[in-house]
Amino acid sequence: MKNTITIKKNFEVKYLLAKGKWTRGKYLTIYLKKSEKLQGINRICFIVSKKAGNSVFRNRIRRLLRQAYSDLESKIKKGYNILIMWKSKETTKNIKCDVVYDDMQKIFKEREMLL
């Protein structure tokens, strides 16, 4: 993730949730907001709610999302604020990385984010 910065502040996340345009897939919901200040860089944030499961499960999901995004990074347009949220009620513990990757790619395709 060479051209990406993580979003750290709480008020920035709240701003994205309020103003960003969202698209829903099978597992994920992705919020996007274009920003002219960012040139050749994306800012990203991963969210897994506490209702999803215990801390081990949440950590694993966050890592899968990070992995999937880093695989996709080179194919995506730059200059966006991105917020990826885990919305599924799945509790099966062996979710594979491919599933998350496919879902994310599908959503980015709908929003014409792919280069």
Place this chain on the structure above:
RNA sequence: AUAGUAAGUCAGAUAGUCGCAUGUGUAAACAUGAGGAAAGUCCGGGCACCAUAGGGCAGGAUGCUGGAUAACGUCCAGUGAAGGUGACUUUAAGGAAAGUGCAACAGAAAAUAACCGCAUUGUGUAUACAGUGUAAGGAUGAAAAAGUGAGGUAAGAGCUCACUAAGUAGUAUGGUAACAUAUUACUUGUGUAAACCCCAUUCGGUGCAACACCAGAAAUUAAAUAUAAAGUGGCCCGCUUAUUUUAAGGUAGGUGGCUUGAGCUAUAUAGUAAUAUAUAGCCUAGAUAAAUGACUAUCAAAUACAGAACCCGGCUUAUAGAUUUGCUAAUAUA
């Protein structure tokens, strides 16, 4: 072999490709990177700050004996009691003869016991009525005023005696002690202290969002109130001090603390053990929106519970699968 009982151990491995955090390095690169409970936050300690910290009362905690420890409500070894054929297990185990309270239902009565019964006195022709003595017998209950036999008596009764049971005090022996055994004297007091209470020991508060430093912010304006009052974990003493209330305005960061420690491993010595001491070797996560991941191949399968957040010692709860050792049996077979 089966059934049981006690104590444990492991918690995926190997190879390859890509990626993250920390350290070393000019760089390339190399090294290291979650648990047995990291969890619950129930105890104890280190460390930091605070006269809200000092003294007293109140309140909390603990409660057989000896030992271990920095400390503990923890651990080890024992004593008593209860359970089990046994290996073994459990134990909230000070005081009820300092005082107060409570004991549902049933029962005459739940602690200064007379309902029935037994004996006797008075009245009466008599069944009966009234009184007195009596805890041997009856029914109730979780619990009923020590048990058996003999004497004794109007009837009875530890009223007396013998044996037995329990308790208190003393003596002797063994044990560091809890206690055990024997014996002498006295007594026969229901249970409950997970009711109040008494006795002994012990306890200040807040937690790394502590705290220190840098940058920044604030220390401004207006109004009101009290002048000896205001603050002080529940109260008193002591202690501290010029502030207190309302409105407007205003607060987004970083560095340290942070991992060399009551540390880990091996050996020896002391001890039944918990543990202690000595010698040698080792450095083994330190993130801050938060690293420890993804994919492929092989092993029969890779699956349980679960993610470090200042650090240690315990306790409690969760846990797939694999596996080791000691011991027991009124079981079964040879």
